[in-house]
Every structure is written in C-alpha cells, then in structure tokens.
Amino acid sequence: MVETCTACGVPLMVSRELNWEANGVISLTASPRNRMVFFESETIDHVFRGIEELIGVPIERIVIESRSRETRRYIERAFPPEVRRIIDGSESGLEGRMAKMSPEERETLLATMRAITGSIIDIAKNYGYGEQILSELWEQGADFPWRVQRVRNPYSVLFFVADNLGSVEAFEGIEMQARYEKTGEDTYRSEVFPGEHALELRERLKRRRYDFKPGDVHYERCPQCGIPMAVAGRKWDVEAGTIVDPGTGRRMAIFGPFSADAVFDDLESELGEAIPETVIEATRRYIRSAWNTENWNRDGLTFQQMIAVRGLGYLARFEGDRHGLEMLVQNACLHLPMVGTVQALVEMAYRVEASTCEWELADDGDLSIAVKVK
Incomplete structure (x- = not known):
C-alpha cells in the first residue's frame, strides 16, 4: 500500500527520496549527484x-535501451545486492537453478519475487507511471512471471x-531484450526475454556529469512532508498511477533525465549533426500544437519557478x-527539449508563427538560449 502525506496527499516515498533544491535540481536523497525531473510526460512519446x-x-x-539503463541503475540502488541475488542468473543460470528447485523452494522464490x-x-504509481498490473503468468504458474x-x-x-526491461535486468543480472503489444484502450503488455543488447549502443551511451551550482529559488513547502506546494498542487491519483496538473489538464511524471539525453547523444552519433536541431524542432512543433490555447506572456520569476519545479x-x-x-x-538537463519548449513559448508569448533560435550548452551545465522573433 502506498503511504501519502496526510497534509498534502503526495506519496511519502517522493518526499523521502527526492529533494527539490534551491538550484533547480531535484536530487536523490541517497545519491545527491543523481537527479530526476518532474515533467509533462505526454511530451516524451510525442517528441520521439x-x-x-x-x-x-x-x-x-x-x-528503450537507453531508458532501461537508467531504470536498472535505479533498481540496483533501491534494492540491496542480497535481495537481488535471489534470482541472479549471471553466474549459474536461473533457468537451470529453477529446474532443480524443490516445490517449496520454487514457492518461496515466486512469493519473494511477487512481493518485489x-x-x-508501487514505485511506478508514486512517480506517475500509470496503473501497472501483475501479469497473468503469476496465476498460471509460469517460471518467470x-x-x-x-x-x-x-x-x-x-x-x-x-x-520493465531495466528492472528485470537488475535482478537477473543478465542482458535482456523486450517486446510489447497494445492489448486494449491505452493498455499495453510488455515481455522481457534473454538476449544481448546492440553492441554499438553499449559502447556509446554515456552520462553527462558536472558539479551543480548554487541557486536561490524559494519554494512554499508542505509543513508536514516538505514537498513544494507547487508540486503538491498537482492532482495525485496513486491507484491510477497518474499525476495531473489541474491548471492545464496535462499529465506529469517523475523520471531520470539522463536516459533521454543519452538517446539524443546516440542519435547524433548514429545519424549525424542535424539531430539536435531535429529534437528541438520536434519539441517546438509539439508544444505549439498542444499548448497553443494558453497565455504565455510570462515574466522571469514565473519562468524560474516553472523550470525549477x-x-x-x-x-x-x-x-x-x-x-x-x-x-x-544553470545546472541544465534535457537541454534539447528545453530549447524547443522555450522557443515555442516565446513564439506564443509574442504571437508570431516563427523565430530563430541560437543555443549553447557548456561543459559546466550552463545552457544559453537566444530566441529572436520574426
């Protein structure tokens, strides 16, 4: 069962594990150099x-492969090695071990994995990932439900x-592949099976790291759990696994930004130097089509809060x-979608159909953006 704050209704896991800092970074309490974002999730697939x-x-x-690596790292931090070793197949092979188990050992293993x-x-519901459901394989007595x-x-x-791919890899300790299908109205089924990753991606996908700079963003916070009220003010439906901004009706979620940044880096390596501008343009087009009914004549303080939250x-x-x-x-992440979003918002604020945009991301995480309207 998911515990929530009795004052603001936000899941307590969110306030325990994440810290909205004054420098615009949402850091992990247990690993401050790692970060998350609280972002309009509908943007993700539309931009891709x-x-x-x-x-x-x-x-x-x-x-899929890029995101799975961030998930695997997160699960490896969240569950200690002694827990993950229960089904680790990296050395002896899980299939062989399960074949030799007694009925009691098999029952214990399945009960443990069902709890995990x-x-x-629950983590997925806390972060707004949707209503995830145990598969039918648990009731059918399958080997790897x-x-x-x-x-x-x-x-x-x-x-x-x-x-799903990254979580299974974190526990089984071997490389996997994934496939999925749509099974109903906005309902999907994902299946993971043993198989090697694409070697070229394994060698290229890397994190972008830099030291975070200080900031002075002030948040009005929940007096009980400490979550910024701008975050708590979203509509959290824990059972449905959704977080909705009541002011815009848009869906939001908490996730790690490094995987998306790695996707864009790898696309550039594989398909050429035009990819960054393609990401920016795809984002600009989506934001303009999805957000064009709103009044975006905003000041600097409003933008600062929007970005920091x-x-x-x-x-x-x-x-x-x-x-x-x-x-x-400063301390920028998801820089390409951010550039495209800023360009779209400027065009809407100035009520123009087009603009030019220049940008630069420095090694220290400083992102400079200049948008000129036409």
Whole structure:
C-alpha cells in the first residue's frame, strides 16, 4: 500500500527520496549527484514520434535501451545486492537453478519475487507511471512471471517497456531484450526475454556529469512532508498511477533525465549533426500544437519557478525586449527539449508563427538560449 502525506496527499516515498533544491535540481536523497525531473510526460512519446517523422528513421530500439539503463541503475540502488541475488542468473543460470528447485523452494522464490514486483509497481504509481498490473503468468504458474508486465495509462509507452526491461535486468543480472503489444484502450503488455543488447549502443551511451551550482529559488513547502506546494498542487491519483496538473489538464511524471539525453547523444552519433536541431524542432512543433490555447506572456520569476519545479535547472538570466528573449539556465538537463519548449513559448508569448533560435550548452551545465522573433 502506498503511504501519502496526510497534509498534502503526495506519496511519502517522493518526499523521502527526492529533494527539490534551491538550484533547480531535484536530487536523490541517497545519491545527491543523481537527479530526476518532474515533467509533462505526454511530451516524451510525442517528441520521439516527431523525431521519427522528421528523419524518417525508427528510433524505438535506442529509446528503450537507453531508458532501461537508467531504470536498472535505479533498481540496483533501491534494492540491496542480497535481495537481488535471489534470482541472479549471471553466474549459474536461473533457468537451470529453477529446474532443480524443490516445490517449496520454487514457492518461496515466486512469493519473494511477487512481493518485489509489487514494490516496483508501487514505485511506478508514486512517480506517475500509470496503473501497472501483475501479469497473468503469476496465476498460471509460469517460471518467470516477473518478465511480463501490464499497464493502463502509461506515462510513456516506450519508457514503460524500458522500465520493465531495466528492472528485470537488475535482478537477473543478465542482458535482456523486450517486446510489447497494445492489448486494449491505452493498455499495453510488455515481455522481457534473454538476449544481448546492440553492441554499438553499449559502447556509446554515456552520462553527462558536472558539479551543480548554487541557486536561490524559494519554494512554499508542505509543513508536514516538505514537498513544494507547487508540486503538491498537482492532482495525485496513486491507484491510477497518474499525476495531473489541474491548471492545464496535462499529465506529469517523475523520471531520470539522463536516459533521454543519452538517446539524443546516440542519435547524433548514429545519424549525424542535424539531430539536435531535429529534437528541438520536434519539441517546438509539439508544444505549439498542444499548448497553443494558453497565455504565455510570462515574466522571469514565473519562468524560474516553472523550470525549477520541474528540476530542469536554475534560471540565472532572463532578458527580453520586443525582438525576443535571452536566458541562461544553470545546472541544465534535457537541454534539447528545453530549447524547443522555450522557443515555442516565446513564439506564443509574442504571437508570431516563427523565430530563430541560437543555443549553447557548456561543459559546466550552463545552457544559453537566444530566441529572436520574426
């Protein structure tokens, strides 16, 4: 059962494990150099589809593998080695071990893994990933029922598949592959099976690391759990696994940004230097089509709060005139979607159909953006 704050209704796991810092970073309490974002999740798959439409190349495989690595790292931190060793097949092979188990040993293993799978489902519900459901294999007495997962209203179909893949890999200790199918209205089934990753991705996907700079963002916080009230003000439906912004009706979720950044880096390595601008353009188009009914004539302080609450960084400079906007975001992540989002919001604020955008991401995490309206 998911525990929630009696004052604000946010799951206590969120307030215990995450810290909304004054520098625009949402850090992990147990690992402060690692971060999460609180982001409009509907953007994820729309941007990936937009990229595919613009370049004419499927990117699904790269997205799933990239995200699965972040999930695997998270699960390895969340569950200690002695727990994960229960089904670790990296040395002796789990299939062979299960074949030699007595009925009592098998029953104990399945009961333990069912409890662990339930814990992972609770994590997914806490973070807004949708209503994940135990597969039918548990009732059928299958050997590896944890390898199949079902979900209603996923925050991202591709990330759901990747999360299942990364979770199973974290416990079984061997490389896996994944496939999925749509089984109903916004309902999906994901299956994981042994198989090696694509070697070229294994060698290229890397994290971007830098030391976080300080900031002075102030949050009004829940007096009981400490979560920013701007976060608590979203509508949290824990059973359905959804977080909705009541002001916009948009779905939100908490997830690690490194996997998406790694996807974009790998696409650039594989498909060429035009990929960053393609990501920006795909994001710009989606934001304009999805958010165009809103009034985006916002000031610097509002933008600073918007960016910081989402964990995207610290807005250190914000200068605008009738020709456009210049801004500097420190501790930036998801920089390509952020550039596309800023460009779209500037166009909507200035009520223009097009603009030019220049940007630069420094090694220390400083993101400079300059948008000029036409």
